[in-house]
Amino acid sequence: MIELIDLSKNYGDTHAVRKLNLRVAAGEIYGFIGPNGAGKTTTIRMMGGIIEPTSGRILIGGSDMHADPVSAKKIIGFVPDRPFLYEKLTGMEFLKFISDIYQVQSSLFPSKAKKLLEQFGLWSWRNEIIAAYSHGMKQRLIIAAALLHDPKVLVIDEPMVGLDPSAVRLVKDILRDLARQDVAIFVSTHTLSIAEDLCHRIGVISKGDLLAQGTLAELNSAARTGDADLEEVFLTLVREA
Numbered sequence: 001m002i003e004l005i006d007l008s009k010n011y012g013d014t015h016a017v018r019k020l021n022l023r024v025a026a027g028e029i030y031g032f033i034g035p036n037g038a039g040k041t042t043t044i045r046m047m048g049g050i051i052e053p054t055s056g057r058i059l060i061g062g063s064d065m066h067a068d069p070v071s072a073k074k075i076i077g078f079v080p081d082r083p084f085l086y087e088k089l090t091g092m093e094f095l096k097f098i099s100d101i102y103q104v105q106s107s108l109f110p111s112k113a114k115k116l117l118e119q120f121g122l123w124s125w126r127n128e129i130i131a132a133y134s135h136g137m138k139q140r141l142i143i144a145a146a147l148l149h150d151p152k153v154l155v156i157d158e159p160m161v162g163l164d165p166s167a168v169r170l171v172k173d174i175l176r177d178l179a180r181q182d183v184a185i186f187v188s189t190h191t192l193s194i195a196e197d198l199c200h201r202i203g204v205i206s207k208g209d210l211l212a213q214g215t216l217a218e219l220n221s222a223a224r225t226g227d228a229d230l231e232e233v234f235l236t237l238v239r240e241a
């Protein structure tokens, strides 16, 4: 469902992302981990069609994000790292606004919005303005909004930053649930325990290069770390890069 082919992005002399190749299948949760400045957000912005690659391709459900952005964007749910929220809207108004952008059939909107707001623990807050929401509530609302059009692919940048443990659990459960419904999920995080716990496969990026990818066992074999935990594998890979 997701295919990145020789994807690169340069900023002047900086190789923010270099020749990235990876695939994510339907029903798979792919974790993207790396130190600050590794190139995670740059990769995700290219996947969402926010910035243009310097070279390489992005296929979303077979549609090229550059050549056919309308088809690609129809099936992608996208959660940026610093989302923009219209804080004077209520949660419900915000969902309606996003739903109109995605051209969700308006007769379907009330039941979809109710289901998502309940799922994300925001139903009783639906008529409060977003300015009154906590950080965690805003984050949950953003993820809910990204699911309004039933995307087959979900791309999320650092979804757990600033969430309390119960919200982290809620988001993890929802992502697992979506994967069981065959959504392909690409999630960046620098919280290794979340990646280890949540993701089927993990890619480790540092200074723009994908150092290794696969299951924890495959990463261990790439790093020659035996059966170490993700933290040990990650630190070894990044140190040797």
Ligand SMILES: Nc1ncnc2c1ncn2[C@@H]1O[C@H](COP(=O)(O)OP(=O)(O)O)[C@@H](O)[C@H]1O
Residues within 6 Å of the ligand: 011, 014, 015, 016, 034, 035, 036, 037, 038, 039, 040, 041, 042, 043
């Ligand atoms: N708009 C930009 N202009 C110049 N350099 C940028 C820009 N965005 C990102 N970079 C650089 O690209 C590299 C990767 O950044 P980023 O993708 O944000 O990393 P991460 O999300 O992994 O922390 C960093 O060296 C960063 O300074």
Ligand SMILES: [Mg+2]
Residues within 6 Å of the ligand: 040, 041, 042, 081
């Ligand atoms: Mg980032």
